[in-house]
Amino acid sequence: MVAIVKGPGVCYNGIMTRGMNKRLLAVYDRLYAALGPSHWWPGETPLEVMVGAILTQNTAWTNVEKALDRLKKEGALAVPVLHRTPEQQLAEWIRPAGYFRVKARRLKNFFRFLVDQYQGRIEVLAREDPDRLREGLLGVNGIGPETADSIMLYGLALPTFVVDAYTHRIFSRHGLVSEEADYESLRSFFMEALAPEVPLYNEYHALIVRTGKQYCRPRKPRCGECPLGNLEL
Ligand code: SF4
Structure with missing residues (x-):
């Protein structure tokens, strides 16, 4: 610092x-x-934006779009599905985004955090004190500051x-x-x-x-x- x-x-x-x-x-x-x-961030729902924020690390957005399309096609763009889907399966679905095994693990970590700390409810996440939420997100393995801030600003409309x-x-x-x-x-x-x-x-x-x-x-x-x-x- x-x-x-x-x-x-x-x-x-x-x-x-x-x-x-x-x-x-x-x-x-x-x-x-x-x-x-x-007109940022591209995404139809806060969940899609948050998943996109994790998938976009080190890859072009066009690849993220392909991965998001696959998740939609599989009916997997929902918190309970993403939370319970085995990491290996998730990795297969998001393969177009690159570094898919690492990103699948990060998604699993994020959804475990969401379910364990916020009952899996995005509206509860959005009501959290922003500083506390940021600290929590930064504690999730694989979520760095840029991803945490993107999730908060673009996914949850919180001022960071x-x-x-x-x-x-x-x-x-x-x-x-x-x-x-x-x-x-x-x-x-x-x-x-x-x-x-x-x-x-x-x-x-x-x-x-x-x-x-x-x-x-x-x-x-x-x-x-x-x-x-x-x-x-
Ligand atoms: S330094 Fe970069 S931002 Fe500044 S004028 Fe040049 S191209 Fe634009």
Whole structure:
């Protein structure tokens, strides 16, 4: 964890955060105006979104869609079914998502947590105190911070900011966060600057991902075409 130092000038990992809210909203406005609404997260139900959040680790979304389609075809996209289906069978169904054995184990771990702690009811999960829920999710083997935050924000409409490699790259390239900032520092940076509004957090993360994919590549970023190319921050 990178040290966070706060004082009268408000210093965040060595970077001044005075007026950060305005700067982050300027970035958001610029991206939204250029790219339009993202309509995230694809999924018909909170359950589908949560399963998708676990399956999407290290794979393209098109592969996740194939795995979700198979689960639907098998009538398996339901908490009791996912909870009682043997891991091996589940792995077979989600094979298109890649790393299917590992992901089947993660799904089983998640559904065991949901059933043991929350009676298998998503509405009970959604009513949990967000900090407590996040802590619980992070305790599930195979659920990391990005997956936990995606489950909470996109699956349960709880206000937590999802960050990723795109977030780090874009905001460090613009000098708003440290190169060394880790996941938790980045998340806190956004959550301290922005009001905890689910629609804002939802759209902001989606816009960051789209910008990262289209323009802010690891090598040779396309700054000339990027909506943030000439934004003064
Ligand atoms: S592509 Fe360039 S302008 Fe766009 S976010 Fe990356 S560094 Fe900024």
